[in-house]
Amino acid sequence: MQPTAHAHRRRTSGRSVTAADVLDAAKTLFALRGYHGTSLKHVAALLEIRTPSLYNHMESKSGLLRDIVMETLADVRHEFEGVLATTATPAGQLAEATRVYALHHATHRREALIVSHETRHLPEPDLGQAQEMRRDHERRFRQIILDGAASGDFSVASPKLASFAIREMCVSVARWFREDGSFTPDDVAEEYARQALKLVGSKP
Amino acid sequence: MQPTAHAHRRRTSGRSVTAADVLDAAKTLFALRGYHGTSLKHVAALLEIRTPSLYNHMESKSGLLRDIVMETLADVRHEFEGVLATTATPAGQLAEATRVYALHHATHRREALIVSHETRHLPEPDLGQAQEMRRDHERRFRQIILDGAASGDFSVASPKLASFAIREMCVSVARWFREDGSFTPDDVAEEYARQALKLVGSKP
DNA sequence: CACACTAACTAACGCCCGTTAGTTCGTCGT
């Protein structure tokens, strides 16, 4: 997230900082400089208040990280469940799961980068819970490909490797996507969904 | 790099720590906990010496990071140039470039994770130089796909997106690959090379 | 109009960081 120096959305009202403002500032800075590379002084400076004032709106620095990570993982799970509920065929499910996952990483870049890079810094038991949520998504995503391979809808050498490749290629969108670049989030999401079907050799 | 707690290779001789030992310990810890999440005390503890003794073998903490990043990027460039020198067709070049890039990320996981996540913490001018080397690889990799699209060897909707997808899927190998898992580095590298050709709709 | 509440502030805490200085001690070449 180095290059695009996009302005940070300041507090909504004219006066007082809210908990949402603090979370938003933390998202920007954790994504840009990393959790340990960001001090609460940086967060406070972005909000134009002094460091101790942050404690009116948050529990602790690690609490900020926990809230960002857990909320994001819950969003992803919710989106994934929406896909399974509305689509039945393996090809449809894989295309949709890929599309919403890629879309999420293009439209929530800061949160996605934080989940990818900073989750490891969570104290237990939050770390274990976060890892379990990620593994759950991993498992269910791979299951779609296994289903497609079993039914003959897909022709894929290694469902496991294909699953890794597709998911990680979506995750990486957060790393290179630029809001002012040549693609809209929907462009990327739809092309990635097509690429996913190619990767697993989906029969037409 | 959280799960596999693989043992750290200790100094080669029976007695004295070398500069290579320090670099090796730093690779392990920077990859595991991140640059700012690792203190020199951690590095020293892994080598079973006191913190100030490190300065007999290194310039500074940021110097360690610089050496790791620059050496890794130079390796990648060298490997890529070897591919271009020995292969002529777009399909051959793409397959080989993908294979060696994926292989590198499976066999040099620590270094790859550090380049991906910690390069941003380099002080200038090292940061600019590192970014330029990465962009150079990016450009030359994409050029292979553009060549293949121009010659009709490939049939691809967006060469730019395909290039992002393929490179990032290789980079991500460092994130999920386990030395004690079901795949050898060569398994992954060769399957990824095939997947790359599928992604760009390689004709023959 | 007084009261409670909230969100800002300053001051201070204990701790850990990267780094430097100065010292000891074993090894090896002369």
Added chain:
DNA sequence: ACGACGAACTAACGGGCGTTAGTTAGTGTG
């Protein structure tokens, strides 16, 4: 046998960190 060297050590530095305590001022409510 001795002197130089290299690599380890202890002690100490200045500074930044996350966090707590205690205080002030402004806002909205009875």
